[in-house]
Each structure stands twice: as C-alpha cells, then as structure tokens.
Amino acid sequence: MRNERSTEEVALGIRRRVFEHCIRNNGGYLSQACSAAEQLAWLYNEELNLGDPTLPMVPKPFEGVPSPSNPGYHTGAGYNGPAAPEFDRLFIAPAHYALVAYATLIEVGRMAPEGLEMFNKDGSSVEMIGAEHSPGMEVHNGTLGIGFSTAAGLAWGRKRRGERGRTWVYMSDGEVQEGQTWEAIAAAAYHKVDNLYAIMDVNRQQCDGAMSSVMDVGDIKAKIEEFGGVAVWVDAHKLDEIREAAKTPHRGKPLIILANSSPYRGMPTLQLRFPRLHYVRFKSEKERAKMNQEIARSLKVDPIDYEGAH
Amino acid sequence: MVEMVSKPYARAFEAYATKHPDKILCLSADLTSSCEIDGFRDRHPEQFLSLGMAEQNMMSFAGGLGLAGFRPFIHTFGVFMYRRPYDQLMASIAYPRRKVRLMGFLPGVTTPGGMTHQSIEDISVMRSIPNMTILETGDATEVESICEAADSIDGPVWCRVLRGSVPRLFDTPIKVGEMRVLSEGTDVLVVTSGICTEEAMRARAAFSQAGLSIRHLHLHTIKPFDAAALLDHIGSVKHGVVTLENHVTEGGIGSLVAETMADAGMGKRLVRLGLKDTYAHGGSRAYLMRYYGLDALALVRGIEDLMGQDFGIGEADLDAARVEDVHSLVKAEGL
Numbered sequence: 001m002r003n004e005r006s007t008e009e010v011a012l013g014i015r016r017r018v019f020e021h022c023i024r025n026n027g028g029y030l031s032q033a034c035s036a037a038e039q040l041a042w043l044y045n046e047e048l049n050l051g052d053p054t055l056p057m058v059p060k061p062f063e064g065v066p067s068p069s070n071p072g073y074h075t076g077a078g079y080n081g082p083a084a085p086e087f088d089r090l091f092i093a094p095a096h097y098a099l100v101a102y103a104t105l106i107e108v109g110r111m112a113p114e115g116l117e118m119f120n121k122d123g124s125s126v127e128m129i130g131a132e133h134s135p136g137m138e139v140h141n142g143t144l145g146i147g148f149s150t151a152a153g154l155a156w157g158r159k160r161r162g163e164r165g166r167t168w169v170y171m172s173d174g175e176v177q178e179g180q181t182w183e184a185i186a187a188a189a190y191h192k193v194d195n196l197y198a199i200m201d202v203n204r205q206q207c208d209g210a211m212s213s214v215m216d217v218g219d220i221k222a223k224i225e226e227f228g229g230v231a232v233w234v235d236a237h238k239l240d241e242i243r244e245a246a247k248t249p250h251r252g253k254p255l256i257i258l259a260n261s262s263p264y265r266g267m268p269t270l271q272l273r274f275p276r277l278h279y280v281r282f283k284s285e286k287e288r289a290k291m292n293q294e295i296a297r298s299l300k301v302d303p304i305d306y307e308g309a310h
Numbered sequence: 311m312v313e314m315v316s317k318p319y320a321r322a323f324e325a326y327a328t329k330h331p332d333k334i335l336c337l338s339a340d341l342t343s344s345c346e347i348d349g350f351r352d353r354h355p356e357q358f359l360s361l362g363m364a365e366q367n368m369m370s371f372a373g374g375l376g377l378a379g380f381r382p383f384i385h386t387f388g389v390f391m392y393r394r395p396y397d398q399l400m401a402s403i404a405y406p407r408r409k410v411r412l413m414g415f416l417p418g419v420t421t422p423g424g425m426t427h428q429s430i431e432d433i434s435v436m437r438s439i440p441n442m443t444i445l446e447t448g449d450a451t452e453v454e455s456i457c458e459a460a461d462s463i464d465g466p467v468w469c470r471v472l473r474g475s476v477p478r479l480f481d482t483p484i485k486v487g488e489m490r491v492l493s494e495g496t497d498v499l500v501v502t503s504g505i506c507t508e509e510a511m512r513a514r515a516a517f518s519q520a521g522l523s524i525r526h527l528h529l530h531t532i533k534p535f536d537a538a539a540l541l542d543h544i545g546s547v548k549h550g551v552v553t554l555e556n557h558v559t560e561g562g563i564g565s566l567v568a569e570t571m572a573d574a575g576m577g578k579r580l581v582r583l584g585l586k587d588t589y590a591h592g593g594s595r596a597y598l599m600r601y602y603g604l605d606a607l608a609l610v611r612g613i614e615d616l617m618g619q620d621f622g623i624g625e626a627d628l629d630a631a632r633v634e635d636v637h638s639l640v641k642a643e644g645l
Contacts, residue, residue: 065405065440066405066406066407066441067407067440067441068407068441068464068465075406132405132406138377139373139377139401139402139406140401140402140405140406142401143397143398143401145366146366146370146397146398146401146402149366149367149369149370149371149373149374149398149402150370150371150373150374150377150402151374152367152371152374153370153371153372153373153374153375153376153377153378154374154375154377154378155374156359156371156374156375156378157374157375157377157378157379157380158378160378161378161379179366180364180366180367180370180398183362183364183366183367183368184367184370184371186362186364186367187361187362187364187367187368187371190360190362191359
C-alpha cells in the first residue's frame with residue numbers, strides 16, 4: 001500500500017491533527033508530534049514494507065485482554081497489515097507516543113479520522129498509552145525499555161526462519177536510561193541480529209523535564225557502538241538525512257538511527273512550556289486560547305473552535 | 311531405600327527439545343551447567359541461545375521469540391527469573407500469553423545460597439499473575455515429565471525444577487491439572503508439594519503405626535487448580551488439613567487450600583507449615599528444612615497441633631533423614 005502524498009505533507013498532517021486534538025481536549029502529547037512527525041511519516045509513507053490493513057478503519061471497542069476465555073483476542077498490529085514473512089514489523093517502543101502514532105495511521109489512510117475521537121475514551125481500544133490492542137500496536141510498551149528487547153527476539157526468530165521482512169522499533173532517548181536498553185543492544189549484537197532497525201527520537205525530554213536535568217545519558221552514539229550496535233546521527237526534520245541513514249551498512253549488527261529532534265518543531269510557541277513538555281496541559285483558558293491562535297498560525301490552519309469541547 | 315536419580319532434567323530436556331528442533335529454543339543466563347543444560351548446549355548449539363546475565367532483556371527477548379512462533383525454555387535459578395525482571399515477565403510474557411517455559415531451578419531452600427538465591431515467594435507471585443500456569447516437581451519422574459507437561463500449555467508456565475540427585479517417588483508422569491492421591495486416610499488431610507512430599511511420606515508412615523489415618527495429596531499443578539477435588543478430599547477426613555511447602559506460607563499452597571476452604575465455607579481446621587514470614591539463610595537443605603520447620607518432624611508437630619494430641623513420634627521414628635553434605639559435591643549447589 002503506497003500513499004499518494006509526500007512525506008512532508010504527511011508530517012504536517014500529523015502535527016495539525018495532534019494539535020487539533022490537544023486543543024480540543026485541553027492538553028495531550030503535543031510536543032511528541034513536533035519531534036516525531038517526520039520520523040513516523042517517513043516510516044509509514046516510505047520506508048516500511050507493509051501490507052494492507054486487516055482491521056476495520058474505525059477501531060472496534062475494547063474487547064478484553066488476552067486470556068484462555070477470550071479466544072477472539074487480537075492485537076492492533078492489523079493496522080500495519082498482516083504479519084507475513086515478507087513484510088516489515090514496527091513497535092512503537094515509547095507507547096506514550098500513541099497519539100502521534102494514531103495520527104500517522106490516519107494520515108497514511110490506515111485508520112479513519114473518527115478513530116482519534118475514541119482516544120482515551122472509556123471502553124475504547126484507542127488508548128492514551130498504546131496497549132497491544134490499540135491501533136498499530138503489537139506489544140505493550142508502556143513500560144519503557146522493553147521494546148528493543150522484544151524486537152530483538154522477534155527479529156532473531158524471523159532471521160532464523162529466513163523471513164525477508166525487517167523488524168523496526170520506534171524508540172525515544174529517555175528510555176536509554178533503562179539498563180534493559182543496553183542489555184538488548186549487547187544481546188542483538190552478540191547474536192548478529194542485523195534485520196533489526198530502530199529510529200530514536202532524540203528530543204532530550206522526559207516526563208520530569210529536560211533529560212539534562214533528570215539524568216543525562218551522555219554520548220548515545222558512542223555508547224551504542226561500544227555495546228556492539230551501529231548508530232548514525234541525522235537531523236530528525238531532514239528527510240534526506242533519514243533516508244540516507246537507513247542505508248548505512250550494519251552487517252551482523254542492529255542499526256539505530258539517532259534522530260536529533262526539536263520538541264517544538266513546527267509549533268515554536270511551545271517553547272514557552274519548557275521544561276514541562278512531556279504532556280502539555282494548558283494551565284489556563286488564556287494559555288489555551290493563546291496556544292490555539294499561535295500554533296494554528298504556525299501550522300497554517302484556522303484556530304480550532306473548541307467551544308463545546310471539554 | 312528410595313531410588314536416587316542423577317540429573318533427570320538434563321536427559322529429559324534434551325530428549326524432549328530434540329524432538330521439536332524447529333520450535334523449542336534453550337535460553338540460558340550464565341547458569342548453563344548449573345541448570346544442567348551444558349550438555350545440550352554442546353550437542354545442540356543451533357537450539358541454544360546464551361543471553362548472559364541480563365535477565366530483563368532475556369524476558370522481553372523471549373517474548374519476541376514467542377511472537378515469532380518459538381517456544382523458548384528459559385533456564386536460570388528461579389529467583390533470578392522473577393525478582394529483577396518482574397516487569398518484563400509481566401509485560402512481555404504473561405500478558406500476551408507467550409508460550410515461554412520458565413524453568414526455575416533451586417526452589418525455596420534447595421540452595422545454600424541464602425536470601426539472594428532462594429525463591430521463597432515465587433508461587434505467591436505467580437499465582438497472582440493472570441494467564442500464568444504453575445507446576446512444581448517433587449521427584450525424578452516429575453522432573454523427567456516437566457518439559458512435556460509445560461510445553462502442553464497454551465501460554466506461559468512457571469516451573470519449579472529439581473536438579474542434581476533427585477529421589478524417585480512416583481511412577482507416572484505429571485498430568486497437568488490433576489493431583490496425586492498418595493494415601494486415602496480418613497483422619498487428617500496432608501497437602502504437600504515439591505521436596506516436602508518426601509518428608510510427608512516419612513511422617514505418614516510413623517502416624518500409621520501410631521494409629522492416625524492420613525490422607526495425603528501431592529500437588530504438581532498449583533495453577534490451574536482443581537478446587538472441587540480438594541474439597542472432596544477435605545470432606546473425606548474427620549479432623550482437618552495440614553499443608554507443608556518449601557515456600558512462605560503466604561500465597562503458596564497453604565493459602566491456596568485456605569482460600570479453597572473459605573470460598574466453600576468449609577469449617578475445618580487448617581495448619582499451614584512452611585517458611586513463616588521469614589527469609590532463610592545459607593546452609594544445607596537438610597539443615598534448612600529442620601531449622602525452618604519444613605521437614606517430616608515439623609509435619610509431625612503440625613499434625614499433633616491439629617489433633618491437640620502428642621503421638622510420641624520422635625526423630626527415631628521417622629525414616630533416617632537423607633543427609634547431603636553441601637561441600638562434598640563437585641558443584642555443590644552451583645553458586
């Protein structure tokens with residue numbers, strides 16, 4: 001399935017959609033759309049080899065968790081197409097990016113816009129922190145640091161079976177504080193899992209604020225390479241750099257693209273919120289109105305009419 | 311004398327895993343010979359994955375292997391498989407019902423390694439995890455059948471595995487979901503699991519001579535659990551129930567029996583024996599079982615407590631305890 005729109009257009013669409021959602025709902029994971037839009041747009045619109053969605057465009061409500069008494073259970077991976085040997089797989093490791101990931105699915109025609117209206121509503125599968133039954137998700141990643149390990153296991157298994165499809169992980173720089181990330185890179189390198197790819201949103205933000213004020217992680221590229229992976233820096237907002245980076249040779253090693261991003265890209269007014277960008281909740285009606293006006297201008301859309309919204 | 315079987319797991323795992331070369335993988339976390347899979351590693355390297363001392367990654371990695379259609383058998387000491395990587399065990403294995411077989415060695419006080427090596431509350435933890443199945447081995451035959459039993463489960467399985475020299479008490483393999491009825495007495499019901507079953511068999515013989523009729527159940531399947539069968543057995547004895555386990559009394563089989571009785575409104579006495587809200591320390595198994603009250607003598611005292619009667623049974627009346635000198639074995643408890 002190929003999208004007709006340019007990746008730049010998809011990225012802009014992601015920002016606009018997340019902006020509208022956050023203004024209507026008086027807050028949300030807005031900054032993640034700024035840093036991640038090009039990366040997710042590139043993955044879905046260009047890089048990933050995915051089949052047609054196997055699940056309805058309008059997501060079904062929550063249908064229960066995995067259990068022996070729930071035989072019809074399935075994950076949300078069907079929005080990325082079938083898990084066939086030739087197709088790629090994608091894990092959104094920081095599941096807090098779910099809002100941005102859902103917006104991406106809409107922009108590339110894999111989910112209906114109505115899907116976003118179900119976001120974080122009781123009884124919905126379109127959960128705030130992506131669950132494995134949420135659209136586009138295949139495993140739970142709300143606990144940070146487990147995504148790359150799981151992908152490494154899946155990729156090892158797929159390589160053993162001779163499957164052509166790659167396993168991709170969308171990562172964030174905050175989760176490299178978790179020791180498991182380094183265990184996973186070492187394991188993937190030791191076992192030569194080179195059908196494993198990641199792109200990491202290095203926005204230098206985490207829940208408490210700037211990573212430098214919480215626990216700095218130092219030189220991520222040098223550390224990845226010391227642990228046996230291949231890492232390459234790109235500007236997260238320059239698609240040509242990302243495209244080139246994905247071609248980096250990495251025989252016998254996982255490839256991790258480090259996407260140096262801005263947490264306000266496309267919405268410069270958000271700088272006023274620094275250092276609390278993880279979940280932007282407007283402090284006052286005045287701030288909400290101001291953000292609405294200014295971000296709408298940046299994104300070249302009309303301000304959102306949120307009267308009647310909550 | 312009871313037959314002692316040397317390293318039943320080593321042979322059983324190799325025999326089973328080599329029958330399923332395309333599906334079963336052997337994972338290890340730097341305790342390969344300590345979990346008796348070094349021979350397998352050497353003879354079947356293509357089915358073996360060394361993941362190092364990195365259990366958090368190993369759990370999620372195994373979840374990924376499960377997603378890819380494999381059935382990984384993870385080998386390490388039980389304690390290292392849930393305390394540190396509990397979050398990963400939950401999110402990457404239990405929730406999505408991956409067919410990961412968690413082979414936990416050195417259950418309870420079967421290691422002289424002290425607190426850091428003794429999984430004394432694992433059953434309690436596993437019982438509270440949705441989708442988890444729990445099996446525990448009590449003899450060589452159960453160890454020999456644990457791989458096939460665990461691999462028959464459509465979901466994750468926690469196994470308490472005995473290693474080294476293991477007594478043969480039973481002649482039939484584990485049948486998941488059932489319980490073994492070892493004697494059908496009518497006075498007191500004794501429920502045991504793991505290494506405590508051998509102890510109870512000793513105590514049972516002594517009580518038989520003293521005129522107390524004991525009904526004895528051995529549990530190899532702790533979850534799922536056949537509550538109706540247990541209630542039938544409780545209904546078949548006059549006085550009450552005594553449980554004995556190589557585990558803390560909270561959350562283990564003592565709790566399981568208590569919950570079953572309470573749910574059914576079964577008004578009989580229950581004495582729960584095991585580690586009593588305490589950690590253990592390092593020492594030989596026989597020493598630890600005596601010190602913490604997990605052995606045949608402890609069961610005798612428990613039954614006397616239930617009956618309010620002294621049966622005059624002492625150590626001399628119990629079969630000679632099997633003594634293992636922890637320092638005499640080549641790789642004692644594999645620290």
